[in-house]
Amino acid sequence: MKKILYTLALVAGLSSAARAQSDVSLGLKAGASYSNFVGKQTFNEEYIFGFHAGVFANIGLTNLFAFQPEIIYSQKGSNPNITDFKNRLHYVDVPLAFHVNANGLFFEAGPQVGFLVAAQQKVANTSTDIKSGFNAVDFGYLAGLGYQRKTGLGIGLRYNGGITNIPKAYTTGNVTVQNNVRNSAFQLYLTYSFGG
Template sequence: MKRFLLLATLAGTAIGMPTAQAQGVRFGLKGGPSYTTVVGAHVDGAAYKWGFHGGVLVNIPLNDRLSLQPEVLYSQKGAHEENSSTRIRLSYVDVPVLLRLATGVGGLFVEAGLQVGYLAGSEASIDTRKPLARVTSDFAGSYPPFDVGYAAGFGYQLANGLGLGLRANGGLRHVVKGATADDTARNLAFQLYLSAMVGRRD
């Protein structure tokens, strides 16, 4: 809990930091589907599964084309086992901090940065046929509480504040506690999102 409070405090500080560009700061909401799995050496049989992500963001202009964009997102991740009904669901509170560059071609932009994720929950489930049921187990103790990774993507922002984007984000740490150097399973997610911003960009 203390680690989560620290993470939330850091996120709040980043989002609320005063800048000389305060008049151009815009706040917003975003959300959409996620397509996630785990990747790495000796990761066999891990397929993609669908999930959801959503949260809040703030866009802080640094100049006419470059801006800083911290976000706080709830993100469902995990994987589906090939040829099986087994699914691993990992829920994170992700805090990406990205640099966003307006390309000058309409509202087209590109973005890239780093993110920290706090593991808010985990669950493994398997569908059984005899009897027909879904068996679930909580495996929170098997996963590290924090993930560190990267994020990059592109999108299109309308003048009225509505936007559409596609982003990839991946973890740089093992998703299983006690993993060896040979076991390099890491989170990977592709996220399609709609966003809405308020505030005037001067």
């Protein structure tokens, strides 16, 4: 009897593994970003346009749920409402999105970590490297919706919100100051999935 149960368990496990392998798709994504800085120490900041692009793996957990890790190059930043003035931050983001699926339509949410690779402040035609003034890692979250199948084109809209402050703390006398400034970005994108 035990041998039969072990055999059934082994067959069930192999069937699940085979199904899981066939329910993984890889894909590309790219689109526009509309980003800003938010927080107590921001002053009349305006949104600026940028772009993002990268790769993802969509892993079906059940018919209803999927896990989608991604690696995305993403432009973020803001315009502090001064003529010819922009702050532009460049990140490699790693979103860990959990999808709820309904025949291609999906809703998503999850955590995200971003790694700062460059930062510039542009005034008129002059660009200055300001990376040293920002934290190297940015923790945040994502939420969105869209339409994506295991094979072919898809579309989505996502919001990225920052949890951690992006400027580095600094010390003045005996006082350490940490400005409350976080990333905020909307992303509209197209995907192409290579089905599993």
